[in-house]
Amino acid sequence: MTGVQLRNLGIRYGQVEVLKGIDLDIPASEFIVLLGPSGCGKSTLLNAIAGLQDVAEGQILIGGHDMTNVEPKNRGIAMVFQSYALYPRMSVRGNLSFGLKVAKVAKPEIEKRVAHVAKMLQVEPLLDRKPSQLSGGQRQRVAIGRAVVRDAGVFLFDEPLSNLDAQLRSDLRVEIKRLHQRLKSTMIYVTHDQIEAMTLADRIVVMKDRIIQQQGTPDEIYNKPANTFVARFVGSPAMNFLEGVVKGGDAIVDGENLRIAAALSSPLVDGRKVIVGIRPEDMALQADEAALGLAVEVDVVEPMGAERMVWCRRGDIGLSTRTPSSTKVKSGDKVRLDLSEERLHIFDAETGKRL
Amino acid sequence: MTITNSQAPVRRNAYAAPFSRALVYALLIVLAIVALIPLYVMIVTAFKSMEEIRSGTLLSLPHAFSFEHWWKAWNSACTGLRCEGLKVGFVNSFLITIPSVALAIAAGAVTGYALSFWRVRFANVLFTVLLIGGFFPYQVLIYPLVRITSTIGLFNSLAGVIAVHVVFALPVVTLLFRNYFASIPIDLFKAARVDGAGYWRFFFSILLPMSVPMIAVAGILQVTFIWNDYIVGLVFGGINYAPMTVQLNNIVHSTYGEREYNVEMAATLLTSVIPLLVYFTSGRWFVRGVASGAVKG
Numbered sequence: 001m002t003g004v005q006l007r008n009l010g011i012r013y014g015q016v017e018v019l020k021g022i023d024l025d026i027p028a029s030e031f032i033v034l035l036g037p038s039g040c041g042k043s044t045l046l047n048a049i050a051g052l053q054d055v056a057e058g059q060i061l062i063g064g065h066d067m068t069n070v071e072p073k074n075r076g077i078a079m080v081f082q083s084y085a086l087y088p089r090m091s092v093r094g095n096l097s098f099g100l101k102v103a104k105v106a107k108p109e110i111e112k113r114v115a116h117v118a119k120m121l122q123v124e125p126l127l128d129r130k131p132s133q134l135s136g137g138q139r140q141r142v143a144i145g146r147a148v149v150r151d152a153g154v155f156l157f158d159e160p161l162s163n164l165d166a167q168l169r170s171d172l173r174v175e176i177k178r179l180h181q182r183l184k185s186t187m188i189y190v191t192h193d194q195i196e197a198m199t200l201a202d203r204i205v206v207m208k209d210r211i212i213q214q215q216g217t218p219d220e221i222y223n224k225p226a227n228t229f230v231a232r233f234v235g236s237p238a239m240n241f242l243e244g245v246v247k248g249g250d251a252i253v254d255g256e257n258l259r260i261a262a263a264l265s266s267p268l269v270d271g272r273k274v275i276v277g278i279r280p281e282d283m284a285l286q287a288d289e290a291a292l293g294l295a296v297e298v299d300v301v302e303p304m305g306a307e308r309m310v311w312c313r314r315g316d317i318g319l320s321t322r323t324p325s326s327t328k329v330k331s332g333d334k335v336r337l338d339l340s341e342e343r344l345h346i347f348d349a350e351t352g353k354r355l
Numbered sequence: 356m357t358i359t360n361s362q363a364p365v366r367r368n369a370y371a372a373p374f375s376r377a378l379v380y381a382l383l384i385v386l387a388i389v390a391l392i393p394l395y396v397m398i399v400t401a402f403k404s405m406e407e408i409r410s411g412t413l414l415s416l417p418h419a420f421s422f423e424h425w426w427k428a429w430n431s432a433c434t435g436l437r438c439e440g441l442k443v444g445f446v447n448s449f450l451i452t453i454p455s456v457a458l459a460i461a462a463g464a465v466t467g468y469a470l471s472f473w474r475v476r477f478a479n480v481l482f483t484v485l486l487i488g489g490f491f492p493y494q495v496l497i498y499p500l501v502r503i504t505s506t507i508g509l510f511n512s513l514a515g516v517i518a519v520h521v522v523f524a525l526p527v528v529t530l531l532f533r534n535y536f537a538s539i540p541i542d543l544f545k546a547a548r549v550d551g552a553g554y555w556r557f558f559f560s561i562l563l564p565m566s567v568p569m570i571a572v573a574g575i576l577q578v579t580f581i582w583n584d585y586i587v588g589l590v591f592g593g594i595n596y597a598p599m600t601v602q603l604n605n606i607v608h609s610t611y612g613e614r615e616y617n618v619e620m621a622a623t624l625l626t627s628v629i630p631l632l633v634y635f636t637s638g639r640w641f642v643r644g645v646a647s648g649a650v651k652g
């Protein structure tokens with residue numbers, strides 16, 4: 001099994017530094033997801049691991065060997081692209097066997113492996129078709145098959161599902177997870193879709209502004225975001241933020257006292273400016289105007305079947321929360337939001353870092 | 356949705372109006388006739404006897420169809436000192452056109468590939484030079500090329516003509532291929548590299564099979580261009596490798612005594628048979644190539 005290590009990796013396009021100081025240790029068999037907004041350098045990083053992108057500084061180790069300057073084909077990797085990148089003039093069979101042919105694998109062995117992979121990915125009936133005669137989902141299956149057939153220790157996925165519709169996307173998501181359980185290869189998966197990240201990953205690496213913002217299990221990323229960016233980026237709808245000042249162990253937000261001590265590891269000095277974050281599901285909406293909690297006015301109610309999203313306003317601040325469908329509220333209602341104290345996230349107002 | 360569709364019905368109505376439709380057809384028919392009259396005159400004249408040509412009207416059909424003049428044009432008309440007809444030039448034109456086109460396409464495809472997929476040093480400079488080369492009036496280069504070819508001993512030889520044709524074709528063919536390759540997603544290239552395909556493997560196994568329409572377009576353009584070329588063949592081919600166009604000109608301009616219009620017309624038509632055939636048989640490919648983005652940009 002093959003782990004991947006990145007040591008102080010830096011990448012430039014001409015003079016522009018796209019990634020810098022990337023340190024990442026991916027143990028063998030781990031499913032790691034690189035998550036970040038568009039343009040943050042996820043594809044660039046993946047291409048660098050594949051050997052398709054020159055590295056300005058740092059090292060890439062695959063299976064313990066320095067692969068920084070090794071040709072892609074010799075890195076023991078396989079890659080799946082967002083655009084499928086199937087060879088248009090070759091049949092599905094041709095696509096699956098091309099890499100093996102180039103590597104001069106014996107014919108019977110090629111046939112055996114192609115048949116095996118075709119079966120695994122349920123593309124057997126399609127083997128003699130051209131890519132143009134396949135649906136998007138089938139194309140991506142073939143592209144995944146082309147990666148699997150290489151028998152690589154490391155799989156690289158660059159947003160493989162983002163060209164597919166919602167239903168197919170969730171089907172293939174499960175399929176990829178199953179593939180991982182079966183092959184036990186190391187998988188590095190790039191996406192900007194947080195659902196994919198949360199459902200697939202053993203570990204998520206959140207990237208932005210040329211650097212890694214946080215890495216951790218989906219649970220850590222969700223429940224202990226390292227800064228306001230991660231907190232805002234992961235979770236849907238996004239975490240709510242309130243600005244406040246510390247006073248006597250509480251945070252004073254817009255004239256209200258929020259007890260934040262429970263969310264802090266060490267007390268903060270008075271006068272420190274903080275940002276208090278709270279996820280929509282960590283607030284209870286109290287229809288009773290006299291109840292405890294933050295007084296707000298209901299702005300928009302979105303029924304979502306079992307529950308509702310309620311968008312509230314408090315002056316300029318918007319706050320979203322979920323309530324069971326049984327809670328009857330409508331736009332314009334004056335209600336209260338009861339924040340659960342131990343679920344608060346406290347960030348430094350200046351640096352955005354978690355406190 | 357309803358907004359975006361608002362164009363379609365308007366257009367259909369415009370064409371549905373019988374009057375404007377009739378107008379369009381009338382115009383097209385008139386233009387077609389204007390374009391076809393000279394061709395018609397050429398064909399009928401080639402079948403007429405000289406007597407009939409002298410007496411008859413230009414547009415009338417021949418009294419008796421005679422292939423005699425066609426045969427003469429092909430086999431025994433005098434093209435300068437020799438009187439062996441156009442067939443010598445026909446063979447020469449083939450000998451010139453086929454290798455020239457093949458070499459130009461091969462070289463243009465490889466250069467276009469290098470320019471679009473591989474980060475060649477000075478790629479942009481090279482590209483600009485090619486662009487300028489493509490629009491440069493080639494008459495200007497004739498004299499320097501005469502000097503160059505005679506210095507290296509290619510002047511007045513088949514190889515010389517072919518070399519000059521390839522040089523002239525290269526900018527345009529390279530640009531065609533470069534632009535076509537630039538429209539191919541880079542991921543395809545990356546996937547092939549991960550699969551272990553190197554420079555030539557990717558080119559031959561993946562890129563070339565995709566480029567068939569493009570090769571057809573370049574082939575059609577260059578076959579007609581080189582076949583119809585006069586000046587390069589005249590200057591560089593010498594007497595032995597004069598292409599059909601040069602011989603045609605000799606027939607038309609060097610007959611002593613009475614001009615044999617019928618033979619001249621037949622010779623002209625024979626000379627244009629190949630380009631016409633190419634157009635008629637490969638029009639489908641040409642359209643496909645153009646539609647697949649071959650010529651855009």
Ligand SMILES: Nc1ncnc2c1ncn2[C@@H]1O[C@H](COP(=O)(O)OP(=O)(O)OP(=O)(O)O)[C@@H](O)[C@H]1O
Pocket residue numbers: 013016018036037038039040041042043044045192
């Ligand atoms: N060939 C290039 N030349 C110069 N800059 C580039 C090039 N390719 C990418 N970039 C820049 O590098 C940055 C990272 O690009 P990259 O494609 O890695 O982003 P990404 O995270 O994969 O985004 P997306 O989610 O949109 O795919 C971007 O700001 C982009 O503008």
Ligand SMILES: [Mg+2]
Pocket residue numbers: 042043044158
């Ligand atoms: Mg990307």
